Amino acid sequence: MDLTVFAEEVGATGPVTITGLGTRGGPVAGVRVVRPPAGIEWIQPDEMTMRCGAGTPVDELDAALLEHGQCVALPPGGTVGGALSVGHSGIRRLGYGPVRDVLLQACYVSDTGQLVTAGGPTVKNVSGFDLCRLLVGARGTLGFLGDVIIRTRPRPQRSQWFTIDVTDPFPVFTELYRPVSVLWNGTQLWALLEGHPDDVAAQAASCSLDECDGPPELPTGSRRVVPPAMVASQTGRFVAEVGVGVIHHAEPLSAADPCESSVTKLAQRIKAEFDPEGRLNPGVNLA
Amino acid sequence: MNEVLVAELGAALSPDRVRIGGTELALYQRDASNLTGSAGVVCFPTSTEDVQACIRIAGRHGQPFVARGAGTGLAGGATPLDDAMMIVTTKMNRVLSVDPVNRLAWVEPGVLNLDLSKAVAKYGLHFAPDPSSQQSCSIGGNVANNSGGPHCLSDGVTTAHVLGLEVVLPDGEIAHLGGEEAEPSGYDLRGAFVGSEGMCGIATKVCVRLTQNPPAVRTMLMDFGSVDDGARTVSAIIAAGMVPAALEMMDQLCTRAVEEFIHAGLPVDAAAILLVEVAGLPHGVEADVQRIVDIGTAHGAGSVRIAKDEAERLLLWKGRKNAFGAIARIKPNYYLHDTVVPRRHLPDVLRQVYEIVERHDLLVMNVFHAGDGNLHPLLVFDKREPGIMDRVHAAGEEIVRVSVAAGGVLSGEHGIGLEKRDFMPLMFSPIDLEAQARLRRSFDTTGLANPNKVLPTAASCGDMQHVPEGAWI
Numbered sequence: 113m114d115l116t117v118f119a120e121e122v123g124a125t126g127p128v129t130i131t132g133l134g135t136r137g138g139p140v141a142g143v144r145v146v147r148p149p150a151g152i153e154w155i156q157p158d159e160m161t162m163r164c165g166a167g168t169p170v171d172e173l174d175a176a177l178l179e180h181g182q183c184v185a186l187p188p189g190g191t192v193g194g195a196l197s198v199g200h201s202g203i204r205r206l207g208y209g210p211v212r213d214v215l216l217q218a219c220y221v222s223d224t225g226q227l228v229t230a231g232g233p234t235v236k237n238v239s240g241f242d243l244c245r246l247l248v249g250a251r252g253t254l255g256f257l258g259d260v261i262i263r264t265r266p267r268p269q270r271s272q273w274f275t276i277d278v279t280d281p282f283p284v285f286t287e288l289y290r291p292v293s294v295l296w297n298g299t300q301l302w303a304l305l306e307g308h309p310d311d312v313a314a315q316a317a318s319c320s321l322d323e324c325d326g327p328p329e330l331p332t333g334s335r336r337v338v339p340p341a342m343v344a345s346q347t348g349r350f351v352a353e354v355g356v357g358v359i360h361h362a363e364p365l366s367a368a369d370p371c372e373s374s375v376t377k378l379a380q381r382i383k384a385e386f387d388p389e390g391r392l393n394p395g396v397n398l399a
Numbered sequence: 400m401n402e403v404l405v406a407e408l409g410a411a412l413s414p415d416r417v418r419i420g421g422t423e424l425a426l427y428q429r430d431a432s433n434l435t436g437s438a439g440v441v442c443f444p445t446s447t448e449d450v451q452a453c454i455r456i457a458g459r460h461g462q463p464f465v466a467r468g469a470g471t472g473l474a475g476g477a478t479p480l481d482d483a484m485m486i487v488t489t490k491m492n493r494v495l496s497v498d499p500v501n502r503l504a505w506v507e508p509g510v511l512n513l514d515l516s517k518a519v520a521k522y523g524l525h526f527a528p529d530p531s532s533q534q535s536c537s538i539g540g541n542v543a544n545n546s547g548g549p550h551c552l553s554d555g556v557t558t559a560h561v562l563g564l565e566v567v568l569p570d571g572e573i574a575h576l577g578g579e580e581a582e583p584s585g586y587d588l589r590g591a592f593v594g595s596e597g598m599c600g601i602a603t604k605v606c607v608r609l610t611q612n613p614p615a616v617r618t619m620l621m622d623f624g625s626v627d628d629g630a631r632t633v634s635a636i637i638a639a640g641m642v643p644a645a646l647e648m649m650d651q652l653c654t655r656a657v658e659e660f661i662h663a664g665l666p667v668d669a670a671a672i673l674l675v676e677v678a679g680l681p682h683g684v685e686a687d688v689q690r691i692v693d694i695g696t697a698h699g700a701g702s703v704r705i706a707k708d709e710a711e712r713l714l715l716w717k718g719r720k721n722a723f724g725a726i727a728r729i730k731p732n733y734y735l736h737d738t739v740v741p742r743r744h745l746p747d748v749l750r751q752v753y754e755i756v757e758r759h760d761l762l763v764m765n766v767f768h769a770g771d772g773n774l775h776p777l778l779v780f781d782k783r784e785p786g787i788m789d790r791v792h793a794a795g796e797e798i799v800r801v802s803v804a805a806g807g808v809l810s811g812e813h814g815i816g817l818e819k820r821d822f823m824p825l826m827f828s829p830i831d832l833e834a835q836a837r838l839r840r841s842f843d844t845t846g847l848a849n850p851n852k853v854l855p856t857a858a859s860c861g862d863m864q865h866v867p868e869g870a871w872i
Contacts, residue, residue, distance in 0.1 A: 158638035159741050159772075181640050200582060212587055213559050228834045232808035232826065234739040236556060236771040238545045238594050239809040239819075239826055240853060241835040245558065245590025249582070255834075266640040269683075282500050289614055289680055308683035315680065339579035340501040355501060356581045368584060374574040378841065379586050385837035398585045 113153050113165055115219055115227055115258040121146045122256055124225040127394045130256045132167055132191030136198045140395050148193050148258055152176055160264045161216060161233065166193025166257035182264040185214050193257040199249025200335065203327060204304065206355045207292030212248040214262045220247065220255035223387040233261050246382070252393040254386040268306035274321035275302045281343070281354045284319045291315075294354040295327055298346070301354075302327050327351075334365035400439045400482065404460045408442055408484075411452035416443040416490075427467065427485045431532075432818055433734060434475035438465075439482030443490045447565060447573060447603040453486050454601065455571040458845055465849050466597040468508060468537030471530075472544060473735055474816030476596045480851055486601060488539045494518050495604065502609040503562060503579060508539025508602050515607070524609040527554035530812065531720045542602050545594030547812030549645040549719065552770040553678070554610060556812065558593040563606035566592060569599070569843040579606060591838055596814050597849040599842035613678035616644070617688045618712040621700040622669030626650055626765070629671035630745035632698040633769040636675070637742060639694060641687050644678040646770030647719050653726070653764035653777070657718045660725035665718060669701060673769065674719055722766040723777070730762065730779040734791050738802030739811040742772045751801045752776050759794040773811035774802065800825065815853045823855050 122128055130146050131139035139145045150167035157180040164173060170186050177183050186195040187202030196218075201211045217231040230243035247254060271292070278284060281296035284303065288294070293304040303321060305312045316323070330351050340357035349362035371379075379399035383390070400419055408417040418424075418441045429435045439462075444450045457464040464484040467477040479485055492509035499522035506515060512533040516525040529548035530536055536546070542564065547556045554560075563578035577589030592599050623629040629648055636643065649657065650671050658665040666672060673695070677687045692703050706712035726733055740748045749765065756763040756778065767775040776798055780787050799809060803825045810819055823832060836854055 156741070156743070158634045158743055160637060160642075161741075199587070205581065209555065209559060210581065212590055213555060222830075222834065226830050229827065229831045230834065232739075233806055234741060234772055234808050234811070236547055236551065236739050236768070236773050236811040237808040238547075238556075238812055238814050240815060240823060240832075241838045242545065242558065242590055242594045243834060243838060245587045245593070246838065248590070249587050254586075266642060286500055290611055307680060308686055310682035311680035314682070337580045337582050337584075340503070340581075341498060341579070353581075357501075357579070358581055371585065372575055374568065374572040375576070375585070375588065377572075378568065378574060378588060381841040381844070382586060382588075382591075382838070385841045386834075 113149060113151070113163070113259040115149065115221070118146070118149055118258050119221045119225055119227050122221040122225050125391070127391050129393050130252045132194040133169065135190035136194045140393050143394060146256065148256065150191070153259065155180060157182060161235065161261055162264055163259060163261045164192055165259050166191065166196070168192050170195055177264055178267070181267050183267050184262060184264050185209055186211060192260060192262070196248050196257060196260065197250065197252050201358070203293050203295065203330070203353060205358070206294060206353065207290060207304070207306065208265065212245055215244045215248055215260060216263055217261040218244055218247055219258045219260070221258055222255050223389065223392055227258065228255060235263055251396050251398060253383060253396050253398055254392070256392065270309040270312050271304065271306045272312055273302055273304050273324050273326050274316045275300060275324040276319065276321050285354045287319050288315055293327070295351050296343070296354050297328060297351045330360040331362035332360070333362040335359070336361055336365055401460060401462070404456060404462060405440055407456045408440065408453060411456065412442060412444060412449050416445070427470070427487065428479060430467070430470045430472040430475060430477040432473050432475040432478060432816065434478045434817055436478040436480045437482050438479040438485045441485040441487060443487050445490045447567065450486060450567045450601050450603050451571055451573060453484065454567050454569065457484050457847055458571055461847070463847050463850050466539070466543065466601040468540035468543070469511065469535050471532040471536040472540060472816065473737070473813040474810065474818040476544065476814050476816030476849070476852055478817055488537065488601070491603065497522070499524065502611070503606055504609055505604055505606050506538055508537060508542070508605060510538045512536050512538060512541060519609055523612045525612055526607055527551070527560050527610040528557045531723065538605050538607065539602050542593055542605055543595065543597050544812070544814040547768070547771070547773070549647050549768060552646055552768065553642045553644045558590060560608045561589065561593050561605060562608055564589055564592055564602050565604035566600040566602050569845045569848040577606070592842070594814070595842070596816060596853050598839055598852060600848060613644070615681040615684040616676065616678045616712065617684050618674065618676045618706040618715055619688065619691070620665070620704040620715055621673045621675065621695040622666040622702055623671045623673065623698070623700055624669070626671045626749050627746040628699040629673045630749060630769065632673060632695050632700065633745065634742045635694045635698060636691055637770065639690060641690065643675050643687070643691070643770060645674065645676040646768070647674040648672070648765070648767055648769035649719070649722065650765040652762065653722055653766045656725040656729055656764065657722050659728060661714070661718050661721060663714045663718050666702065674715060719766070726764055726777060726779050729764070730781050732780050732782045734778040734780070734795055736774065736776050736795060736798050737810045737813040738799055738807050739771065739773045740802050740805045740807035744805040744807070745769065745772060748774065748801055748805050748807070752798055755794050755797045755801070759790045761790055761794055768811070771811060772807070817852055820853055821855050823853070
């Protein structure tokens, strides 16, 4: 994908912010806005990889991949660039893995308006430092994603949600073999099982799970991230991702714990190296 | 070696864990690559504080230091240059805690890969990355190199299995990167550290994700009349929507060497053999086995051998994992490459590899992670033969070039280290490399952590003083 026009828009001077569809927070207010290119460049089903502009809607990707019996482990909605830059996984993370593992190669525009390639086009690649992992979740503070190569995965033969009333989620969680998602709200558990229809049925039967229409509605007060062992000790109205430790809570989050000073200093050094003038998404602070 | 520095190390650790004897220095002057450097002093820390002390002393004296686990790295990443301080983590080898319910464990970096899987086997769990050296390689080394292995096709490489790290940064500060939380706030410093080849600090504790052992596993061996047919089978399996647990290929020369070594009844007349493992729940596994056999047959598979029990399965895997040991029967030396190409280009690139090797009058054995497109062409030779190293290096360089030209990458799992350092410009522009250097500088403000690896420097182009014997230039 020719990214030169996008790179010129980002330019080399002055504050600039990036946005896609605005579903994950949108641009920084009061700052010149750029939008990354959109569109699918190619899909290679037998490589399980695809390349697209960062501005491509995730739903468009899913629709295109459906034709090939594949999907991508990005949460639905918004753009690919937004999903990667925010880095929050969806409720299938337990089975599909985190968003950060989806990105194979990124062409991004640096603070100086230059095009940089990070990573490589193949799933397996240890050539050099892993800048792609650093870019996922960096909220556009280190560079603006232009286009990306991401990995896809096969769609399962059968995919079905089940439920059961339990006050302890762990017996069911440990019994199931690689469930795609296990959610729990303190009294009821939902499990997404995928694979061969007979295996799905046998797994559900082994835990006395009942078929249901889908996952529960997730509370939107806050999305908290805790060690997975702390899932059992949640209070209030919540839906927890068992085995992952993401808690969708009805209440807003109280102040986060302060970071270790060595980590804060390291994050500040990273920002200072990649964007010394602080022109990319100014005001967004991850350090 | 600076006597004051050695005395300070001895006082901080204990004199018996700081070695400057000729035997130790010789032992630690290289890793499992063909490159030999020179170590100035070898330290054996047993705690995070020990590692911190070593790094602080190194910092005070401006002394470069190199972290080393089991030394099984194949790219010279742990080969010390210019009398560097070796910080060897093999004595930090405790499994600190295991949470079998949430499937994670905290381990020290010196724990051996296979020992971790053995330690958690009683919970029905294992550590998924399984390099062929898994009996002897350490978790710290796996982190440094973002190691792979046959089963990474379905389960991903090391970075997908590392949740958190305690590291000592090159300035001596201790930092906790990532953690048990799925998505810690801030930058993914954990992800940036994994695969940084000892140039961003030293990991002193690692929180790993453990994987459920599959209830059903089927391993099969198919043989083919041509390497092309085997390679096309691999692409067809993936295109059919299956991700086998492993898809490994060996060519005839390799199969013969392995068969003489382990006597597994491998088909030595076949041009290529494909080892396929399917794992998961029983119905899915059986359905996949049938589809894979059908695909193989449609692509000309001569015979299909399905391991009838665990003993036969292990025998088939023994052949694959001991391939590198078996080659010693053909020639005393080997040079191993690790490029990755898009799967669909496997037949074409393999054909070019054979042509290159023939043109240079060398022998090549191919044993590789076909499912990942991860080639491991082994150039086998006898280094006593005059002029052979020039041919080996020339052929190797051509193999790397054709792989990258086919849309591939320099290394799939061994890393860049010293050996592939000067090939980085084949894949990355100066601007791309500068971005990687920014990452490196953020972590290492001192420039003392394993310097002159991975990133080609201006100095490395004209001034070769850092490149030890055996290096590619």
